[in-house]
Amino acid sequence: MDLEWNQSSTGREPEVAKLPFEIIEIGAIKLNSEYEMVSEFSELIKPIVYPRLYHITSKIIHIQMDELARGGRFTDISDKFRDWCGDDPLICTWGPSDVTELQRNLRFFDRPLLNDGPVKYLDVQKLFALSYDKDPHNRISLERAVDQIGIEKDIPFHRAFGDAYYTAKILVKICKEHPEKLKFVSYDVTFPPATKEDEVFADFGTYTKQITRVFKDREAALTDKGVMQIVCTKCGKPIKKRIGWFSPNGKQFMAAGFCDVHGLVKNRIRIQKYDDDSVCVIKIVKPIENEGLMRLQEKSARAEELRRKRKEAEKKAKELGRTGEQGRVRGSEKRFPKEPFKKR
Ligand SMILES: [Zn+2]
Numbered sequence: 001m002d003l004e005w006n007q008s009s010t011g012r013e014p015e016v017a018k019l020p021f022e023i024i025e026i027g028a029i030k031l032n033s034e035y036e037m038v039s040e041f042s043e044l045i046k047p048i049v050y051p052r053l054y055h056i057t058s059k060i061i062h063i064q065m066d067e068l069a070r071g072g073r074f075t076d077i078s079d080k081f082r083d084w085c086g087d088d089p090l091i092c093t094w095g096p097s098d099v100t101e102l103q104r105n106l107r108f109f110d111r112p113l114l115n116d117g118p119v120k121y122l123d124v125q126k127l128f129a130l131s132y133d134k135d136p137h138n139r140i141s142l143e144r145a146v147d148q149i150g151i152e153k154d155i156p157f158h159r160a161f162g163d164a165y166y167t168a169k170i171l172v173k174i175c176k177e178h179p180e181k182l183k184f185v186s187y188d189v190t191f192p193p194a195t196k197e198d199e200v201f202a203d204f205g206t207y208t209k210q211i212t213r214v215f216k217d218r219e220a221a222l223t224d225k226g227v228m229q230i231v232c233t234k235c236g237k238p239i240k241k242r243i244g245w246f247s248p249n250g251k252q253f254m255a256a257g258f259c260d261v262h263g264l265v266k267n268r269i270r271i272q273k274y275d276d277d278s279v280c281v282i283k284i285v286k287p288i289e290n291e292g293l294m295r296l297q298e299k300s301a302r303a304e305e306l307r308r309k310r311k312e313a314e315k316k317a318k319e320l321g322r323t324g325e326q327g328r329v330r331g332s333e334k335r336f337p338k339e340p341f342k343k344r
Contacts, residue, residue: 001028001091002163003098004061006047009054019108021101023047026081027160029168035175041084042161043073059156092122094142094167099188117193118200118211123186124171131178189272190279207286208233217277230267232259235287246303251333254297264288
Protein backbone atom coordinates (compact mmCIF):
# COMPACT_ATOMS: atom_id res chain seq x y z
CA MET A 1 0.00 0.00 0.00
CA ASP A 2 1.12 3.52 -0.66
CA LEU A 3 -0.52 6.84 0.22
CA GLU A 4 -0.12 10.38 -0.99
CA TRP A 5 -1.04 13.17 1.38
CA ASN A 6 -1.39 16.91 1.51
CA GLN A 7 -0.59 19.33 4.31
CA SER A 8 -1.55 22.82 5.37
CA SER A 9 -0.23 25.54 3.07
CA THR A 10 -0.80 28.26 5.68
CA GLY A 11 -0.33 26.45 9.00
CA ARG A 12 -3.31 28.37 10.35
CA GLU A 13 -6.07 25.75 10.18
CA PRO A 14 -7.16 24.48 13.60
CA GLU A 15 -6.76 20.86 12.46
CA VAL A 16 -2.98 21.17 11.92
CA ALA A 17 -2.07 19.48 15.23
CA LYS A 18 -4.61 16.66 14.99
CA LEU A 19 -4.25 15.95 11.30
CA PRO A 20 -0.91 17.25 10.02
CA PHE A 21 -1.30 15.24 6.79
CA GLU A 22 -4.55 14.63 4.94
CA ILE A 23 -4.58 11.57 2.68
CA ILE A 24 -5.44 12.39 -0.93
CA GLU A 25 -4.67 9.12 -2.67
CA ILE A 26 -4.62 5.42 -1.78
CA GLY A 27 -2.93 2.90 -4.04
CA ALA A 28 -2.43 -0.79 -3.38
CA ILE A 29 -1.68 -4.16 -4.92
CA LYS A 30 -2.97 -7.36 -3.39
CA LEU A 31 -0.66 -10.37 -3.25
CA ASN A 32 -1.91 -13.89 -2.58
CA SER A 33 -0.05 -16.48 -0.52
CA GLU A 34 1.98 -17.45 -3.62
CA TYR A 35 3.10 -13.78 -3.90
CA GLU A 36 1.17 -13.27 -7.12
CA MET A 37 -0.42 -9.89 -7.84
CA VAL A 38 -4.13 -10.65 -7.84
CA SER A 39 -5.87 -7.28 -7.46
CA GLU A 40 -5.33 -3.52 -7.73
CA PHE A 41 -6.69 -0.52 -5.84
CA SER A 42 -6.30 3.11 -6.85
CA GLU A 43 -8.48 5.99 -5.66
CA LEU A 44 -8.16 9.76 -5.33
CA ILE A 45 -9.58 11.59 -2.32
CA LYS A 46 -10.88 15.14 -2.35
CA PRO A 47 -9.21 16.98 0.54
CA ILE A 48 -11.58 18.85 2.86
CA VAL A 49 -9.33 19.83 5.76
CA TYR A 50 -6.61 21.36 3.59
CA PRO A 51 -8.45 22.15 0.35
CA ARG A 52 -5.47 23.95 -1.16
CA LEU A 53 -2.68 21.79 -2.48
CA TYR A 54 0.58 22.46 -0.65
CA HIS A 55 3.02 23.68 -3.32
CA ILE A 56 5.70 21.08 -2.52
CA THR A 57 3.12 18.26 -2.55
CA SER A 58 1.93 19.14 -6.03
CA LYS A 59 5.52 19.40 -7.25
CA ILE A 60 6.42 15.95 -5.97
CA ILE A 61 3.35 13.95 -6.82
CA HIS A 62 2.06 15.68 -9.98
CA ILE A 63 -1.58 15.84 -8.97
CA GLN A 64 -3.59 18.92 -9.84
CA MET A 65 -6.40 20.25 -7.70
CA ASP A 66 -9.04 19.83 -10.43
CA GLU A 67 -8.12 16.15 -10.57
CA LEU A 68 -8.52 15.84 -6.79
CA ALA A 69 -11.82 17.71 -6.88
CA ARG A 70 -13.24 14.70 -8.69
CA GLY A 71 -11.98 12.35 -5.95
CA GLY A 72 -14.21 10.65 -3.36
CA ARG A 73 -14.60 11.41 0.31
CA PHE A 74 -12.02 9.88 2.66
CA THR A 75 -14.75 8.09 4.63
CA ASP A 76 -16.09 6.37 1.49
CA ILE A 77 -12.70 5.56 -0.06
CA SER A 78 -11.23 4.23 3.17
CA ASP A 79 -14.31 2.00 3.69
CA LYS A 80 -13.94 0.76 0.13
CA PHE A 81 -10.24 0.10 0.75
CA ARG A 82 -10.99 -1.89 3.90
CA ASP A 83 -13.55 -4.00 2.00
CA TRP A 84 -11.02 -4.56 -0.78
CA CYS A 85 -8.37 -5.65 1.77
CA GLY A 86 -10.63 -8.32 3.24
CA ASP A 87 -10.31 -9.82 6.72
CA ASP A 88 -7.00 -9.71 8.55
CA PRO A 89 -4.74 -8.28 5.84
CA LEU A 90 -1.00 -7.83 6.39
CA ILE A 91 -0.25 -4.34 5.14
CA CYS A 92 3.14 -3.84 3.45
CA THR A 93 4.56 -0.35 2.84
CA TRP A 94 7.79 1.40 1.91
CA GLY A 95 8.85 2.86 5.28
CA PRO A 96 6.85 3.38 8.46
CA SER A 97 4.91 6.59 7.79
CA ASP A 98 2.02 5.34 5.63
CA VAL A 99 0.54 3.16 8.37
CA THR A 100 0.85 6.04 10.86
CA GLU A 101 -0.93 8.49 8.56
CA LEU A 102 -3.66 5.99 7.69
CA GLN A 103 -4.34 5.40 11.41
CA ARG A 104 -4.39 9.17 12.10
CA ASN A 105 -6.76 9.86 9.20
CA LEU A 106 -9.06 6.99 10.20
CA ARG A 107 -9.24 8.38 13.76
CA PHE A 108 -9.75 11.97 12.57
CA PHE A 109 -12.59 11.00 10.20
CA ASP A 110 -14.09 8.72 12.83
CA ARG A 111 -13.65 5.46 10.91
CA PRO A 112 -12.67 2.13 12.54
CA LEU A 113 -8.90 1.89 12.99
CA LEU A 114 -6.82 -0.86 11.35
CA ASN A 115 -6.35 -1.98 14.95
CA ASP A 116 -7.19 -0.15 18.19
CA GLY A 117 -3.62 -0.65 19.45
CA PRO A 118 -0.37 -1.33 17.57
CA VAL A 119 -0.66 -2.40 13.91
CA LYS A 120 1.52 -5.24 12.69
CA TYR A 121 2.82 -4.60 9.16
CA LEU A 122 5.76 -5.27 6.86
CA ASP A 123 8.12 -2.35 6.32
CA VAL A 124 9.52 -3.31 2.91
CA GLN A 125 12.14 -0.55 3.11
CA LYS A 126 13.52 -2.19 6.25
CA LEU A 127 13.30 -5.70 4.75
CA PHE A 128 15.14 -4.43 1.66
CA ALA A 129 18.06 -3.20 3.79
CA LEU A 130 18.11 -6.48 5.73
CA SER A 131 18.18 -8.42 2.44
CA TYR A 132 20.34 -6.37 0.08
CA ASP A 133 22.26 -3.70 2.00
CA LYS A 134 25.58 -4.02 3.85
CA ASP A 135 24.08 -1.74 6.49
CA PRO A 136 20.84 -3.37 7.71
CA HIS A 137 19.63 -0.02 9.12
CA ASN A 138 20.10 1.87 5.86
CA ARG A 139 16.94 3.43 4.40
CA ILE A 140 16.99 4.30 0.71
CA SER A 141 14.35 5.69 -1.64
CA LEU A 142 12.00 3.37 -3.46
CA GLU A 143 13.40 4.36 -6.85
CA ARG A 144 16.99 3.70 -5.76
CA ALA A 145 15.97 0.28 -4.48
CA VAL A 146 14.21 -0.48 -7.78
CA ASP A 147 17.38 0.53 -9.66
CA GLN A 148 19.64 -1.44 -7.33
CA ILE A 149 17.91 -4.77 -7.89
CA GLY A 150 17.12 -4.16 -11.55
CA ILE A 151 13.33 -4.00 -11.58
CA GLU A 152 11.92 -2.66 -14.84
CA LYS A 153 10.55 0.90 -14.49
CA ASP A 154 7.40 0.66 -16.55
CA ILE A 155 5.11 3.13 -14.71
CA PRO A 156 5.79 6.53 -13.02
CA PHE A 157 6.88 6.94 -9.39
CA HIS A 158 5.38 9.26 -6.72
CA ARG A 159 1.79 8.37 -7.30
CA ALA A 160 0.15 6.02 -4.81
CA PHE A 161 -0.54 3.19 -7.23
CA GLY A 162 2.89 3.36 -8.88
CA ASP A 163 4.74 3.32 -5.58
CA ALA A 164 2.56 0.48 -4.26
CA TYR A 165 3.30 -1.45 -7.46
CA TYR A 166 7.09 -1.11 -7.07
CA THR A 167 6.89 -1.86 -3.34
CA ALA A 168 5.01 -5.07 -4.22
CA LYS A 169 7.59 -6.00 -6.85
CA ILE A 170 10.42 -5.56 -4.35
CA LEU A 171 8.51 -7.51 -1.71
CA VAL A 172 7.96 -10.41 -4.13
CA LYS A 173 11.70 -10.51 -4.82
CA ILE A 174 12.48 -10.55 -1.08
CA CYS A 175 9.89 -13.31 -0.54
CA LYS A 176 11.64 -15.46 -3.16
CA GLU A 177 15.28 -14.66 -2.41
CA HIS A 178 15.25 -13.92 1.34
CA PRO A 179 12.11 -15.53 2.83
CA GLU A 180 13.88 -15.76 6.19
CA LYS A 181 13.70 -11.93 6.50
CA LEU A 182 9.90 -11.87 6.41
CA LYS A 183 9.68 -12.67 10.12
CA PHE A 184 10.98 -9.16 10.91
CA VAL A 185 7.55 -7.56 11.10
CA SER A 186 7.11 -3.98 12.29
CA TYR A 187 4.57 -2.47 14.68
CA ASP A 188 3.01 0.94 14.27
CA VAL A 189 2.39 2.52 17.68
CA THR A 190 0.30 5.54 16.69
CA PHE A 191 -2.12 4.11 19.25
CA PRO A 192 -0.78 2.16 22.25
CA PRO A 193 -2.11 -1.11 23.71
CA ALA A 194 -4.95 -0.15 26.08
CA THR A 195 -4.59 -2.95 28.61
CA LYS A 196 -2.09 -5.56 29.74
CA GLU A 197 -3.93 -8.15 27.61
CA ASP A 198 -3.36 -6.02 24.49
CA GLU A 199 0.41 -5.76 25.01
CA VAL A 200 2.55 -6.96 22.10
CA PHE A 201 5.25 -9.53 22.57
CA ALA A 202 7.26 -10.58 19.50
CA ASP A 203 10.08 -13.12 19.39
CA PHE A 204 12.42 -12.55 16.42
CA GLY A 205 14.75 -15.39 17.34
CA THR A 206 17.81 -13.22 18.00
CA TYR A 207 15.90 -10.70 20.12
CA THR A 208 12.46 -10.03 21.57
CA LYS A 209 10.30 -6.94 21.51
CA GLN A 210 7.59 -5.95 23.94
CA ILE A 211 5.16 -3.04 23.54
CA THR A 212 3.59 -2.30 26.90
CA ARG A 213 0.14 -0.98 27.73
CA VAL A 214 -0.35 2.76 28.03
CA PHE A 215 0.78 4.58 31.20
CA LYS A 216 -0.59 7.94 32.28
CA ASP A 217 2.84 9.57 32.02
CA ARG A 218 6.58 8.88 31.71
CA GLU A 219 6.98 8.84 35.49
CA ALA A 220 4.33 6.11 35.87
CA ALA A 221 6.05 3.96 33.22
CA LEU A 222 9.55 4.39 34.62
CA THR A 223 8.43 3.43 38.13
CA ASP A 224 6.46 0.38 36.99
CA LYS A 225 8.02 -2.78 38.38
CA GLY A 226 7.24 -4.86 35.28
CA VAL A 227 8.74 -2.29 32.92
CA MET A 228 11.91 -1.80 34.93
CA GLN A 229 12.52 -5.50 35.57
CA ILE A 230 15.62 -6.78 33.80
CA VAL A 231 14.51 -9.95 32.03
CA CYS A 232 16.00 -12.81 30.00
CA THR A 233 15.19 -13.13 26.27
CA LYS A 234 14.68 -16.87 26.33
CA CYS A 235 12.80 -17.52 29.57
CA GLY A 236 11.32 -14.04 30.00
CA LYS A 237 12.03 -14.25 33.75
CA PRO A 238 13.53 -11.47 35.88
CA ILE A 239 17.28 -11.99 36.20
CA LYS A 240 20.23 -10.79 38.29
CA LYS A 241 21.28 -7.22 37.56
CA ARG A 242 24.74 -6.68 36.08
CA ILE A 243 24.38 -3.06 34.97
CA GLY A 244 21.54 -0.95 36.35
CA TRP A 245 19.35 1.25 34.14
CA PHE A 246 21.07 4.26 32.65
CA SER A 247 20.27 6.59 29.80
CA PRO A 248 23.02 7.31 27.25
CA ASN A 249 21.03 10.11 25.56
CA GLY A 250 17.83 10.80 27.49
CA LYS A 251 15.81 9.05 24.81
CA GLN A 252 16.35 5.44 25.75
CA PHE A 253 17.41 3.43 28.77
CA MET A 254 19.70 0.42 28.95
CA ALA A 255 20.54 -2.27 31.48
CA ALA A 256 22.07 -5.74 31.55
CA GLY A 257 21.55 -8.89 33.57
CA PHE A 258 22.64 -12.49 33.86
CA CYS A 259 20.42 -15.56 33.47
CA ASP A 260 21.78 -18.76 35.05
CA VAL A 261 20.55 -20.75 32.06
CA HIS A 262 20.98 -18.35 29.11
CA GLY A 263 23.83 -16.04 30.10
CA LEU A 264 24.24 -12.28 29.58
CA VAL A 265 21.27 -10.28 28.34
CA LYS A 266 20.90 -6.62 27.36
CA ASN A 267 17.62 -4.76 28.00
CA ARG A 268 16.79 -1.55 26.16
CA ILE A 269 13.66 0.58 26.51
CA ARG A 270 12.34 3.46 24.47
CA ILE A 271 9.46 5.67 25.58
CA GLN A 272 6.76 6.40 23.03
CA LYS A 273 5.01 9.63 24.02
CA TYR A 274 1.47 10.73 23.12
CA ASP A 275 -0.22 14.14 22.93
CA ASP A 276 -1.91 13.79 26.33
CA ASP A 277 1.48 13.01 28.01
CA SER A 278 0.62 9.31 28.26
CA VAL A 279 3.31 6.87 27.10
CA CYS A 280 3.92 3.25 26.24
CA VAL A 281 7.25 1.49 26.51
CA ILE A 282 9.02 -0.47 23.81
CA LYS A 283 11.40 -2.96 25.34
CA ILE A 284 14.01 -4.86 23.35
CA VAL A 285 15.80 -7.79 24.99
CA LYS A 286 18.88 -9.29 23.38
CA PRO A 287 21.58 -11.76 24.46
CA ILE A 288 25.12 -10.32 24.52
CA GLU A 289 28.67 -11.58 24.96
CA ASN A 290 31.24 -10.39 27.50
CA GLU A 291 32.50 -7.82 25.02
CA GLY A 292 29.02 -6.36 24.70
CA LEU A 293 28.77 -6.13 28.48
CA MET A 294 32.04 -4.21 28.60
CA ARG A 295 30.87 -1.75 25.95
CA LEU A 296 27.68 -1.25 27.93
CA GLN A 297 29.70 -0.68 31.09
CA GLU A 298 31.69 2.07 29.34
CA LYS A 299 28.48 3.68 28.11
CA SER A 300 27.04 3.54 31.61
CA ALA A 301 30.16 5.17 33.08
CA ARG A 302 30.02 7.95 30.48
CA ALA A 303 26.32 8.53 31.23
CA GLU A 304 27.08 8.68 34.97
CA GLU A 305 29.88 11.20 34.35
CA LEU A 306 27.55 13.38 32.28
CA ARG A 307 24.88 13.17 34.97
CA ARG A 308 27.38 14.24 37.62
CA LYS A 309 28.55 17.21 35.52
CA ARG A 310 24.99 18.28 34.86
CA LYS A 311 24.19 18.15 38.59
CA GLU A 312 27.26 20.24 39.37
CA ALA A 313 26.26 22.79 36.73
CA GLU A 314 22.75 22.93 38.19
CA LYS A 315 24.16 23.49 41.66
CA LYS A 316 26.34 26.32 40.37
CA ALA A 317 23.43 27.89 38.53
CA LYS A 318 21.42 27.81 41.76
CA GLU A 319 24.19 29.56 43.67
CA LEU A 320 24.50 32.16 40.95
CA GLY A 321 20.73 32.60 41.06
CA ARG A 322 20.97 33.45 44.78
CA THR A 323 23.61 36.13 44.26
CA GLY A 324 21.57 37.36 41.34
CA GLU A 325 18.66 37.91 43.72
CA GLN A 326 20.84 39.92 46.07
CA GLY A 327 22.00 41.96 43.11
CA ARG A 328 18.40 42.75 42.27
CA VAL A 329 17.73 43.84 45.84
CA ARG A 330 20.66 46.23 45.68
CA GLY A 331 19.44 47.48 42.36
CA SER A 332 16.02 48.27 43.74
CA GLU A 333 17.57 50.17 46.61
CA LYS A 334 19.35 52.34 44.08
CA ARG A 335 16.18 53.00 42.21
CA PHE A 336 14.24 53.83 45.35
CA PRO A 337 16.72 55.59 47.67
CA LYS A 338 15.66 55.83 51.27
CA GLU A 339 16.32 59.53 51.39
CA PRO A 340 15.37 60.66 47.90
CA PHE A 341 15.34 64.34 48.66
CA LYS A 342 18.70 64.64 50.40
CA LYS A 343 20.64 65.83 47.40
CA ARG A 344 18.27 68.69 46.81
ZN1 LIG B 1 16.93 -17.29 30.68
